[in-house]
Amino acid sequence: MTDFPLPSFLAGLGLSIIAVSVLMAVTFAVATAQKRHSVIDVAWGLGFVVVAVITFLASSGAGDGGRRVLVLVLVAAWGLRLAGFIGWRSRGGEEDPRYAEMLADPRGSAAVLALRRVYLPQAGVMLFVSLPIQVAMFSTAPLGPLAWAGAVVWAVGLFFESVGDQQLASFKNDPARRGTVLDTGLWRYTRHPNYFGDALVWTGLFLVAADSWPGVLTVLSPALMYWALANKTGKPLTEQRMSDRPGYKEYIESTSGFFPLPPRAGRGI
Numbered sequence: 001m002t003d004f005p006l007p008s009f010l011a012g013l014g015l016s017i018i019a020v021s022v023l024m025a026v027t028f029a030v031a032t033a034q035k036r037h038s039v040i041d042v043a044w045g046l047g048f049v050v051v052a053v054i055t056f057l058a059s060s061g062a063g064d065g066g067r068r069v070l071v072l073v074l075v076a077a078w079g080l081r082l083a084g085f086i087g088w089r090s091r092g093g094e095e096d097p098r099y100a101e102m103l104a105d106p107r108g109s110a111a112v113l114a115l116r117r118v119y120l121p122q123a124g125v126m127l128f129v130s131l132p133i134q135v136a137m138f139s140t141a142p143l144g145p146l147a148w149a150g151a152v153v154w155a156v157g158l159f160f161e162s163v164g165d166q167q168l169a170s171f172k173n174d175p176a177r178r179g180t181v182l183d184t185g186l187w188r189y190t191r192h193p194n195y196f197g198d199a200l201v202w203t204g205l206f207l208v209a210a211d212s213w214p215g216v217l218t219v220l221s222p223a224l225m226y227w228a229l230a231n232k233t234g235k236p237l238t239e240q241r242m243s244d245r246p247g248y249k250e251y252i253e254s255t256s257g258f259f260p261l262p263p264r265a266g267r268g269i
Contacts, residue, residue, distance in 0.1 A: 004214055005062045009138040012058035016051045016134060020126055023047050024119045037103065037114055038096035040122060045082035047123075048075055051130045052137075059137040064212075066143045071136045071208060074154050078201050081158075085165055098237060129202065129225055132209035132218040139212035150207025157200025160186060160260075164193030181247045189260040191251065192238065195229040196258055202226075230258050 027043040052075035056068055090096075103113055167185040171177055186193035202222040209215030228234060235258060242248050254263050 003140060005138055005140070008059065008062045009134065012055050012138065013134060015054050015058055016130070017127060019050050019054045020047055020123050023050055024123045028115065028119050031114075032111065036095045037099045037118055038090060040118060041090070041096070042083050042087045044122065044126070045079040045086070047079075047126045048130055048133070049079035049083075051126070052076060052079075052133055055134045055137040062140070063136075063138040064140055064142055067139055067141075067147065067208065067212070068137050070143065070147065070151065071133055071205065074151065074205060074208070075133055078154075078158060078161075081162060085162075089169065097241070125224070125228075129221045131221045132202075132206045132215060135215050135218050136205070136209035136212070139209070139215060141212035144211045147208045147211035150204040150209075150211065152204070153207060154201050154204025157197045157202075157204055160193045160197030160200065162197070164197060168194070179246070181242075181245060181251045183251055183255065186260070188255065188263055190256045190258060192229075192235050192258060193260070195234040196260065198234075199226045199229050199258075 023043055023046065024040075027040050031037040031039045052072050056072045059068055099118065103110065103117065164186050167187060168182060171182040190196050199222070202225045206215070206218060206222040209218055239248075239252070256263075
């Protein structure tokens with residue numbers, strides 16, 4: 001077991017808290033000016049990149065150099081792709097129905113409601129989910145087999161997420177398929193390849209952290225992401241919006257709900 005530089009880690013955590021708070025404040029100002037709080041979805045990916053960069057700088061001379069570089073590259077590649085894709089997808093659009101419904105309460109200040117229901121919760125989740133990133137950066141042991149296995153899992157996750165997003169974007173841009181259900185490509189094997197890929201990305205980053213003590217203690221971070229994507233803010237909300245679309249009931253019955261599986265009549269897990 002190697003020594004973990006706890007004081008340096010706590011100092012880096014403090015810097016990450018400050019950085020995320022500033023990012024959320026800037027995002028809130030932009031969203032208020034645009035009257036569109038869904039811009040926070042762009043800040044989601046960028047926030048993890050900010051945390052990775054801050055922690056990379058703070059861990060200089062404390063953590064293993066190879067692990068620090070690996071984690072920085074993985075997080076930056078994932079976060080910048082996600083932010084760029086969401087920014088491109090939502091350009092010139094109106095408020096996302098999710099946020100419109102969440103902030104529709106007429107009682108009290110709209111700004112306070114947005115801070116309480118959107119910005120503060122997302123900031124807290126971002127800091128908690130990013131713990132494997134921060135712990136891994138300060139781990140002193142050299143990269144081992146589990147870390148490289150984590151990088152492979154991350155790569156598979158990024159493939160599912162990016163390809164799934166691209167297939168969905170192409171589907172939405174095809175007038176001939178308007179009002180139908182996307183059931184080809186990766187969407188033939190899982191109803192949510194992008195969410196499944198996101199879960200794999202965070203599983204991979206956890207494995208990179210768990211390769212060295214005390215990274216294994218951050219297991220609740222990817223578990224929270226999996227729970228949110230599969231049971232809370234990802235899959236359930238999407239399927240609720242799609243429930244009235246013709247053919248979607250049959251799609252649910254034949255296609256796995258999260259983990260990729262061969263399509264089969266009667267399967268809807």
